[in-house]
Amino acid sequence: MKGKATSFDIAHLAGVSQSTVSRALRDSPLVKQETIDKVKAIAHQLNYKVDKHASSLRSQQSHTLALLFFEDPTTDDSLINPFFFAMLASITQACAKQGYDLLVSFQQLSNDWHADYEDSHKADGIILLGYGDDIESQPKLAQLKQQGTRFIRWGPESDTGLSISCDNRLGGYQATSHLIERGHQRIAFVGNASKHYPEFFDRYQGYVSALLEHQLAVEPALQQDAITTEDAGYQSTKQLLQGDAEFTALFAASDLIAIGAIKAIKEAGLKVPGDIAVIGFDDIPIASYTSPALSTIRQDTKLAGEVLVTTLLSLIKEEPVESITIATNIVVRSST
Amino acid sequence: MKGKATSFDIAHLAGVSQSTVSRALRDSPLVKQETIDKVKAIAHQLNYKVDKHASSLRSQQSHTLALLFFEDPTTDDSLINPFFFAMLASITQACAKQGYDLLVSFQQLSNDWHADYEDSHKADGIILLGYGDDIESQPKLAQLKQQGTRFIRWGPESDTGLSISCDNRLGGYQATSHLIERGHQRIAFVGNASKHYPEFFDRYQGYVSALLEHQLAVEPALQQDAITTEDAGYQSTKQLLQGDAEFTALFAASDLIAIGAIKAIKEAGLKVPGDIAVIGFDDIPIASYTSPALSTIRQDTKLAGEVLVTTLLSLIKEEPVESITIATNIVVRSST
DNA sequence: CTGAAAGCGCTTACAG
DNA sequence: CTGAAAGCGCTTACAG
The missing domain is CATH 3.40.50.2300 (Response regulator)
Incomplete structure (x- = not known):
């Protein structure tokens, strides 16, 4: 036998038709168990594999x-x-x-x-x-x-x-509630909060609901847009830090943003979490290695x-x- | 036209044979440029794509x-x-x-x-x-x-x-030479150094050659096996630390090992790089976020x-x- | 430069 | 329970 074996080769060896081989290989109930066993044994012996292209072409689905x-x-x-x-x-x-x-x-x-x-x-x-x-x-x-x-x-x-x-909304709520429980009242949110980035927007919604639940005001000045990169987080946090609105905690819409935020905070001569606590979102592998190790929301x-x-x-x-x-x-x- | 368009649909519309369509689509030099253009225009219009299964089956290669x-x-x-x-x-x-x-x-x-x-x-x-x-x-x-x-x-x-x-050997040489240039004379190597893990073994060879080039002894007590996980790095470094052989620098065969090593060193109350300098291998993304940020060998x-x-x-x-x-x-x- | 025809290796009605 | 036959949508000798 040269080249790859085909279902015809098996049919020949098993003394059945090629159609039967095809059925047997897929455990068709139409085929006698005995025949199935025989066909499969030979197929295994020949190291035969169904040609995916042929079967996909014929059955019109590719698996x-x-x-x-x-x-x-x-x-x-x-x-x-x-x-x-x-x-x-x-x-x-x-x-x-x-x-x-x-x-x-x-x-x-x-x-x-x-x-x-x-x-x-x-x-x-x-x-x-x-x-x-x-x-x-x-x-x-x-x-x-x-x-x-x-x-x-x-x-x-x-x-x-x-x-x-x-559940981005739940995640945002969990992150913010955690910060509030730690005694923070002025919490910044870094991440786009618009329909353009619905995941971030939902996280923002969760942030807002946690704030309101605790009678805390939602201050527009504490929200700063950022896409999900370290650099965007760094730039946005820097701006926030230079602004007038004070805050003691920061909820970053993603871990990458959080990492950039921490960098900006440290550069400003402030301590994390001493001066500003930071929480992220995603739980990427890096999160547990940053300094300090990043609190975050884990997605399963x-x-x-x-x-x-x-x-x-x-x-x-x-x-x-x-x-x-x-x-x-x-x-x-x-x-x- | 219902369902996906086929090369026959195009042939029909272009007023040529299906064979010509097939050739034209692949820019065959056998086909007149004019025909090629016409065929391609129609194909684009029908949003036609060559069926990969059919072409793979026929040409016996899947791309x-x-x-x-x-x-x-x-x-x-x-x-x-x-x-x-x-x-x-x-x-x-x-x-x-x-x-x-x-x-x-x-x-x-x-x-x-x-x-x-x-x-x-x-x-x-x-x-x-x-x-x-x-x-x-x-x-x-x-x-x-x-x-x-x-x-x-x-x-x-x-x-x-x-x-x-x-070039694992070169990398091992670079890492070790760097440590030697920093004034270290007693350098540990953490990672399997056997034919079972040839990449690590090559890095180890590079380590040995750098040592020898600087007239430094290769001490078996300074080499400790570890597969490429953080935990293995942690355990091995702990053992090294508890042993008798002293060292002021450690070359980890991978970044993951290095991260485990740093953890073990810190736990022993020692400082990186103050008491023990650590260098890794791979330059994984985490490497720049660890504390201290990890020196390492980058693979392109x-x-x-x-x-x-x-x-x-x-x-x-x-x-x-x-x-x-x-x-x-x-x-x-x-x-x- | 173009077309008619064979065939890649299967699956699946259809017939028994 | 099994077989003979058609056909999935292409590519590629072969013939002109």
């Missing part, structure tokens, strides 16, 4: 999922938010568990970033991951949906399509990856599905 | 590469060395640049971890990434090679197959990913290829 990262084109493309690596690992594992392959792309959203995938039948569905301007990506999502692509997004629920998200990436994959699979099978929100937990370390 | 992580089964599977994420990002980008897709798998090496890939025609070649016991993985690699699978490995050159690696992951992909592609095209070694650079921060 692979695509993972697309979309980020603001402005961010340095060599720097991916570490948070997404945790998601990637968990998504990969969840795919493997379901017998699906995972195609990964970090490409930034080009004009037909979507087209390259499902359209070309490479994947049965798409998982979308990324922090980016939500308002800008909506039209693309709408287009995806309109052309019948199965996809699921990590992020807050929106009009377009299915999404899985952590392990669960998130699983839910993302299983829900997308349900969508593909046309089972009923719904957007899901996953609870967050606070991780208290030394920065608060 | 996708597979990335396999193999790690010691003993390590916690949720924790992947951050260093590999940088590699992953760069490999993904390099693949995209070459027009190849990337299939990712974190699965641990099962009995037929290899078979699932190339055998099933899903990928044209495999990139192997991971720290694991080298002696144990050799037989599997040999099997891969024997069955004609195209693959490339990140790691020191070995008998089995092609590999790309950073950007270049590594590109070389890995382009060399594998050359191998697939049966062009002449050879294993390549990439130079390392020292990054001096506050821990030395």
